[in-house]
Amino acid sequence: MNKWVLIDGNSIANRAFYAIKPLTTSAGLNTNAVFGFTTMLLRLLEEEKPSHMLVAFDAGKVTFRHKDYGDYKGGRAKTPPELSEQFPLMKELLRSFGISQYELEGYEADDIIGTLSRIAEERGDEVVIVTGDKDMLQLATDRVTVLLTRKGVSEVERFSPAAIKEKYGLEPLQIIDLKGLMGDPSDNIPGIPGVGEKTALKLLHEYGSVEEVLAHSDELKGKMKEKVEQHKDDAIMSKELATIFREVPLEREPDELAYRGYDPAALAEAFRKLEFRSLIERLGLPGEGGAAADASADAAELDIVAIASEDETDKLSAMADALAQSQGVYIEAIGENPHHAVVLGLAVAAGGRVYAAALEALQGEAGAPIRSWLADAGAPKVGYDLHKAELALHWLGWELRGTAFDVQLAGYLLDPTDTSQTISGLAQRYGLPAVPTDESVYGKGAKFKVPDTETMLRHLAVKADAIVRIAVRQKEDLERDGMHRLYYELEQPLSAVLAGMEKQGIVVNAEALEQLGRELERDIAATMTEIYRLAGTEFNINSPKQLGDILFDKLGLPVIKKTKTGYSTDADVLEKLEPYHEIVPLILHFRQLSKLQSTYVEGLLKEIRRDTGKVHTYFRQTIAATGRLSSQFPNLQNIPIRLEEGRKIRKAFVPSEEGWYILAADYSQIELRVLAHISGDERLKEAFINDLDIHTKTAMDVFGVKAEEVDANMRRQAKAVNFGIVYGISDFGLSQNLNITRKEAAAFIDQYFAAFTGVRAYMDNIVAQARADGYVTTLLERRRYLPEIKASNFNLRSFAERTAMNTPIQGTAADIIKLAMVRMHERLKEQGLRSRMLLQVHDELVFEVPEDELETMKTLVPEVMENAIELDVPLKADVHYGVNWYEAK
DNA sequence: ATGGTCACG
DNA sequence: ACGTACGTGACCATT
Numbered sequence: 001m002n003k004w005v006l007i008d009g010n011s012i013a014n015r016a017f018y019a020i021k022p023l024t025t026s027a028g029l030n031t032n033a034v035f036g037f038t039t040m041l042l043r044l045l046e047e048e049k050p051s052h053m054l055v056a057f058d059a060g061k062v063t064f065r066h067k068d069y070g071d072y073k074g075g076r077a078k079t080p081p082e083l084s085e086q087f088p089l090m091k092e093l094l095r096s097f098g099i100s101q102y103e104l105e106g107y108e109a110d111d112i113i114g115t116l117s118r119i120a121e122e123r124g125d126e127v128v129i130v131t132g133d134k135d136m137l138q139l140a141t142d143r144v145t146v147l148l149t150r151k152g153v154s155e156v157e158r159f160s161p162a163a164i165k166e167k168y169g170l171e172p173l174q175i176i177d178l179k180g181l182m183g184d185p186s187d188n189i190p191g192i193p194g195v196g197e198k199t200a201l202k203l204l205h206e207y208g209s210v211e212e213v214l215a216h217s218d219e220l221k222g223k224m225k226e227k228v229e230q231h232k233d234d235a236i237m238s239k240e241l242a243t244i245f246r247e248v249p250l251e252r253e254p255d256e257l258a259y260r261g262y263d264p265a266a267l268a269e270a271f272r273k274l275e276f277r278s279l280i281e282r283l284g285l286p287g288e289g290g291a292a293a294d295a296s297a298d299a300a301e302l303d304i305v306a307i308a309s310e311d312e313t314d315k316l317s318a319m320a321d322a323l324a325q326s327q328g329v330y331i332e333a334i335g336e337n338p339h340h341a342v343v344l345g346l347a348v349a350a351g352g353r354v355y356a357a358a359l360e361a362l363q364g365e366a367g368a369p370i371r372s373w374l375a376d377a378g379a380p381k382v383g384y385d386l387h388k389a390e391l392a393l394h395w396l397g398w399e400l401r402g403t404a405f406d407v408q409l410a411g412y413l414l415d416p417t418d419t420s421q422t423i424s425g426l427a428q429r430y431g432l433p434a435v436p437t438d439e440s441v442y443g444k445g446a447k448f449k450v451p452d453t454e455t456m457l458r459h460l461a462v463k464a465d466a467i468v469r470i471a472v473r474q475k476e477d478l479e480r481d482g483m484h485r486l487y488y489e490l491e492q493p494l495s496a497v498l499a500g501m502e503k504q505g506i507v508v509n510a511e512a513l514e515q516l517g518r519e520l521e522r523d524i525a526a527t528m529t530e531i532y533r534l535a536g537t538e539f540n541i542n543s544p545k546q547l548g549d550i551l552f553d554k555l556g557l558p559v560i561k562k563t564k565t566g567y568s569t570d571a572d573v574l575e576k577l578e579p580y581h582e583i584v585p586l587i588l589h590f591r592q593l594s595k596l597q598s599t600y601v602e603g604l605l606k607e608i609r610r611d612t613g614k615v616h617t618y619f620r621q622t623i624a625a626t627g628r629l630s631s632q633f634p635n636l637q638n639i640p641i642r643l644e645e646g647r648k649i650r651k652a653f654v655p656s657e658e659g660w661y662i663l664a665a666d667y668s669q670i671e672l673r674v675l676a677h678i679s680g681d682e683r684l685k686e687a688f689i690n691d692l693d694i695h696t697k698t699a700m701d702v703f704g705v706k707a708e709e710v711d712a713n714m715r716r717q718a719k720a721v722n723f724g725i726v727y728g729i730s731d732f733g734l735s736q737n738l739n740i741t742r743k744e745a746a747a748f749i750d751q752y753f754a755a756f757t758g759v760r761a762y763m764d765n766i767v768a769q770a771r772a773d774g775y776v777t778t779l780l781e782r783r784r785y786l787p788e789i790k791a792s793n794f795n796l797r798s799f800a801e802r803t804a805m806n807t808p809i810q811g812t813a814a815d816i817i818k819l820a821m822v823r824m825h826e827r828l829k830e831q832g833l834r835s836r837m838l839l840q841v842h843d844e845l846v847f848e849v850p851e852d853e854l855e856t857m858k859t860l861v862p863e864v865m866e867n868a869i870e871l872d873v874p875l876k877a878d879v880h881y882g883v884n885w886y887e888a889k
Numbered sequence: 890a891t892g893g894t895c896a897c898g
Numbered sequence: 899a900c901g902t903a904c905g906t907g908a909c910c911a912t913t
Contacts, residue, residue, distance in 0.1 A: 182899080196899035445890090543911055544893055563893065565912095570894060595895060599908055626905060628898085635907045638897035646896080671898090724903065733903030794900045806904045810898090814905095842898040842905085 004120045004257070005050035006113045008131035009057040009101065013037055013090060015132040016153045017083045018791050025275045033086045034093060034274060036153045040130070041097060042283075048128055052120070053259040055094055056112040057087075059103035065241055089274065096270035100257045107248050110136060114244035117144050119254060130156070135179060135242055137164055140172040169205055180210040180239030189241050190234045194227050210239045277434045278424070301433070302465055306457040307357040310364040319357060320369035322350035328468035329383045330423075331400075332460050333392035334442075334450070337633040339502070339609075339616045341392035344456060347464035354465050356457035371398055380404035382471045384423055384463065387621065390499045401496075407467050409491055410474040412622035413483050416784055421622060427466045430473045435466045482781045486815075490780065491621065494818050497825045497837070498619045498629075505614030505656075506636070506838045506848070508604060509884075512652040517601040520593050527590045534583040541590055544569050555581055592645065600640060600649045607634045614656065619840065626807050627782045627814040629840055637841045639885075653885035655848040663835075663854070663881040664888040665861040666844035667817065669694050670875065671726050674812045677871040678779065681758025688873035695719040701755035702748060721748050725759060726809055728802025763805050770804035778811035779869070780819075816875070817843060820868040827864055833857070846885065854881060 016036025023032040044050070094101045102112055110133065117127045117139050127144040129136055132153075140146050140161050147156040157163075161172050170178065181200035183191020195203070207213045214235060217228045228235075268285035271277075279285075307315045328349040333341035347356035362370055373379050374393070382405040383389065390400040411421035418425075424435040441459045442448055450456055478484050532538045535554065539546045548567035551557045557580050561568040571591070577584045607615045615634055623630040631637040639653070640646025655662055667673075672694055676684040687697045699710040699718035710718075717738055724734045735745035753760040767789070770776050775785045784807045788800040817840065824837055824845065835853050839846035845865070849857045858879055865877040882888040 194899090198899080540911080542894095542909090545911075565892070568893085591895080595909080598910075599896070603908070624905060628905060630906055632907065635897085638895090638907065640896060642897080666898095727904040728902095730902055732901070737903070795902075798900090798902065802903070810905065813898095844898085 002051040002120070002123070002125040003048060004052040004054075004116070004125055004127045005044050005048050005259075006116055006127060006129050007041075007044070007053075007055040008109045008113060008129070008133060008136065009037075009055040009090070010109055011132040012040055012130065012149065012153065013083065013086065015149050016040070017080075017086070018788070018793070018796075019153055021785070021787055022082075029089075030082045030086055031089065031274050031276075033083055034089045035276065037090055038093065038276065038279065040149075040153050041099070042279075044128075044130065050128070050259050052125070052254070052257045053099050054112075054116065054257045055099060055101045056109035056116075057091075057101065057103040058108045059105050063106055063108055064245070065108075093270050093274070096266045097262045098266075099259060100252075102250075102252065104248060104250070107245070111245040111248045112250070114139055114246040115248040115250060116254075116257075118246045119250075123254065135175065135184075135244070138172050138175040138242075138244060140164055168201060170201075174204055174209065176239055176242050177204055177208075177210045177213075179242035180235050181213065183234075183238050184242070187241070189238045190231070191238045192227055192231045192235050194223065199224070210235050275431065278428050278437075281434055281436060281440065302461060303353045304458060304461040305353055305355045306454060306461070307355065307361045308453045308457065309358070310361050310366050312361060313366045315355070316357070316361065316366040316370070319348065319350075319355035320373070322353065322355060323348060323370065323373045323379070324350075326350040326373075326379070327382060328464045328471070329381050329386075330460050330464040330467055331383065331386070331389035331393070332456075333388055338388040338391035338618055339395060339633065341388065343389075343392050343396060344450065345460055347457070347460035349461075349464045349468050354461040356461040356464070358453055358457060375399035375401055377401035382407070382467060384408050384467050387495045387499055388618075390496075391502055391618070394499075394503050403492065403496065405471050405475070406492070406495065407470045407474060408622055409495060410471070410478060410487060413487055413491060413782065414474060414477050414481065416622075416627065416782070417625045419623075423463045423466050423470070426470045426474075430470060432466060432469045432473075435462050481783060483783065486780050486782055490815070490818055490822065493822050493825075495621060497821055498621065500825070501837055501839070502616050502618060504836050504838060505609070505612055505616040506846075507614050507654050507656045508608050509652045509654050510605060510608055510613075513601050513605055513649075516648060516652070517597060517605075520597045520601060524590065524593045524597060527586055527593065531583060531586050531590060534581075534586070541587065542594065547587070551577070551581075551583075555583070557581060557584075592643070596640065596646055596649065600646070604634055604649075604652070617839070624814075625784055627778060627811040627818075628842060629814075629818075636839055647886060650886035651884050654883065657848070657850070659851050661849050661851065661854060661881045661883060662885050662888045663847045663849045663857055663861065663879065664844055664885065665847075665865060665877050665879040666841075667813075667865060668876040668878055670813045670816065670843050671809050672722060673871065673873050673875060674779075674809050674816070675726065675759065675762075676873045678808060678812065679758045679762030680872070681756050681762070683756055684759060685873050691874075691876070695722060698722055698752070702751045704751075717748065721752050724749070725752065726806060728763075728805035730798070730802070766808060767801050767804050770800070776804050776807050778808050778815050780812070780815040782811050782815060784811070813843065816868050817845070817865070820865045821845065823868060824861065824864045827860060831856075831860075846888075849881065857881075 013033045017033035020032040020036045023035055024030055091101060104112060113129055117129060120127045121141065121143045128147060129139060129144065130147045132149040134148065137146050137159055140159055146159045148159060150157050164170060164172055178200050179189065181192055181195050181203060182197055183189045203213050207216055213228065214232050217225060220228055264285050268280055271280045271285065305315055305318065307319065326348050329346060331346040332344040334344060335341040343359050345356065345358040347354055361367065379402045381402050383403065384406065385408040386400065386403045386406050393400050407426060408421045411418065411426055422437065424437040427433065427435040436459060441451060478487050528541065531541060535550050539550055541547055545566060547569050551569065552559055552567050557577050559567055560573045560576050571588060574584050574588050604615065609616065617631045617636045618633050620630045620632060640649050653662065673688050676688050687694055695715050695718045696707060696710050698721060699714040700707055702718055702721060703714055720734060720737050729749055731742045731746035731749060734748065735742045738745065766776060770786050770789045774787065775783050777783050786800045786804055788796040789804060791797045821837065821840060828835060833853055833856065835847050835849040835857050837845060837847050845861065847857060862877040862879050866875045880888045
């Protein structure tokens with residue numbers, strides 16, 4: 001059977017444009033929408049394997065719909081020039097792909113697709129329609145599936161008539177009625193004012209169509225009745241406008257749309273013009289002049305000396321001699337966890353050559369000069385993820401010092417939202433010679449395999465060479481963006497501090513955890529038995545699906561919230577269900593216990609190293625978009641504390657030496673202090689200068705009462721408002737958190753802003769600034785781009801606005817504690833202290849301290865933390881110590 | 890691999 | 899009208 005893929009070109013291009021970060025060719029031509037469009041085409045070709053394919057575009061400014069309704073698409077914002085200039089590129093690219101495209105004066109892409117899908121269906125063919133426009137769901141049938149883009153263009157949702165029924169409770173054709181009732185502001189289709197999706201769906205479930213709703217308008221009540229009756233004509237017209245016209249006079253024969261694949265040379269040429277090097281490589285397209293664009297093409301230009309074994313002493317000594325002129329180094333450590341990574345080898349770009357040596361070649365005597373070069377703090381190294389390399393080498397007994405520049409770290413500062421700072425990606429960004437991706441060399445997942453040594457070493461060499469070139473460009477960029485000092489004075493030094501903490505590790509007392517585990521086990525078993533008894537059957541309580549069946553189908557409890565796959569059973573929901581059935585609190589209890597058991601008892605026990613008796617976390621410096629650290633393998637930044645049962649886990653975290661103590665110091669209200677500083681709000685500053693209880697103070701101002709009139713509940717609510725402010729407040733979010741109505745939440749927020757006018761001004765300004773600049777910054781000039789701040793999609797835009805409010809606050813707090821860590825590291829060394837910094841938990845630093853240093857550390861740590869930076873308000877750090885982490889409270 | 894849930898700041 | 903609090907990581911069940 002034939003399969004047709006019909007693409008709504010304008011819709012997909014639009015989605016791609018707003019979803020994908022700005023991207024230009026070296027000549028400055030915008031290509032982000034083309035890029036998104038291309039990846040979408042590639043995925044469709046791969047996944048759908050179409051026999052026929054067509055991309056339809058809107059044509060002309062006036063369509064037949066304008067004849068009936070002059071205002072059609074009236075309110076729509078103009079297409080930005082950055083996008084319009086990309087349409088010719090897309091059309092040209094389609095020719096290179098050999099994919100048909102079509103546009104017809106007076107008709108929209110929808111109508112062309114509607115007509116073709118009808119024709120294809122009549123021939124008995126299968127059709128897949130790809131669009132971002134929900135209206136097109138009206139075309140779905142047993143043979144016609146509609147793929148709607150989600151999350152920009154990276155994901156699609158597949159709609160058959162059954163899926164539409166499930167999601168909206170409507171037949172495909174009723175989608176037209178839906179739009180008739182609710183209208184569509186983006187096309188200036190009026191619908192009935194005051195009727196949104198929720199109301200429209202309710203009406204349609206009841207009456208079935210626009211006509212039936214209008215016929216029964218007398219059954220409606222109040223405002224609704226009034227509106228419907230007033231806007232009958234609008235509803236009818238809106239429905240007509242939303243109806244896709246399926247009789248467009250096409251001048252094409254169906255078989256002209258047959259897709260026969262692309263010519264690799266033509267496609268490669270098109271990609272080269274667009275500078276889509278990664279795609280050329282990903283598809284294995286021919287390079288310029290026809291040679292395959294594989295690693296060897298680029299590597300051929302490199303002068304590589306590959307050293308596979310320690311017998312190659314001449315080469316090894318040549319490598320050792322060249323190290324003095326070394327520029328770039330790449331150390332290959334395989335595996336996500338650097339404490340268990342396997343080092344394959346390293347490559348050094350030096351003196352016009354790249355030396356690449358396998359680990360085996362470096363382990364003997366001939367490798368000694370290379371090992372001492374690695375350990376030499378006076379020998380500067382430019383590399384990629386040297387933090388990971390340092391840890392991986394550590395467990396081999398090798399040292400790595402003298403990190404001068406790291407392109408992964410610099411890449412993160414230049415764009416902290418770019419989740420994969422790979423050498424291949426960085427090379428592409430700067431228009432440098434292509435570097436094969438690690439995936440293309442090693443494969444991934446179950447298919448991961450180290451190739452022959454020769455190939456592996458060549459890959460390392462290419463990466464070492466690229467590092468040097470990338471570094472040059474990044475240094476310019478860091479300077480340009482004002483992040484030079486942030487990099488050299490903060491992040492780069494911090495990297496070594498973190499590696500030191502991670503190598504040190506922290507002792508976890510296995511016996512203590514096992515004891516706790518046995519107690520949990522008893523409680524879990526008893527709880528399970530009771531749950532099964534009340535449910536009348538045994539089931540997997542850990543399965544949200546099975547649990548949902550028991551609670552909502554078997555026991556008939558009310559459904560509070562749904563997830564996309566079924567009933568929601570999260571703690572929020574269960575708490576609301578507590579009064580209905582005695583099984584509910586038991587499930588909450590079970591959840592709490594099994595979380596502790598699996599993640600914190602069993603999980604942590606697995607991470608204790610046999611050789612050190614410690615857990616060695618990996619603090620990642622290039623993950624969090626705000627500038628915070630993250631912690632993995634295990635995550636030691638989320639050890640329980642809020643509930644006493646879980647808090648006991650902390651008793652297992654103990655000092656590594658007899659008679660030492662765990663000392664923990666945490667910033668008090670650092671984020672609100674930062675907010676006071678950057679907003680300049682006088683009242684908030686005043687509160688901190690006088691060291692008031694900030695939540696009580698907030699309650700006084702929000703509720704307009706005196707200090708002694710603030711009760712626990714008022715303080716709790718004020719605290720939630722303060723959290724909300726830091727997160728980029730919304731009335732809905734606050735109402736959820738406090739279990740109050742949206743109106744009440746909105747009133748709190750208004751009260752807050754009336755009192756803290758400087759905070760309101762800051763929130764307004766930062767959003768405006770993000771709009772104008774496209775990014776926000778922290779106090780130390782850390783930057784985060786927010787392209788979605790201009791999105792027309794309300795959700796995307798709102799999210800970006802909240803992020804604009806939150807990131808400078810969270811990020812500045814992160815800057816400050818990072819500064820404190822670097823200073824603290826220096827002070828410990830300068831003062832010859834034996835105390836060791838072990839952990840950072842966002843606003844807290846954890847140390848192990850010998851008894852005779854307790855007094856010193858009790859003053860030194862808060863002093864360093866409080867003076868890490870000078871703000872308009874004082875910083876405050878509290879310090880506690882004890883024989884374990886639990887007692888340090 | 891993905892989604893749901895829950896631990897932390 | 900829209901559907902939400904900001905930032906993470908680990909575990910389990912399910913595909």
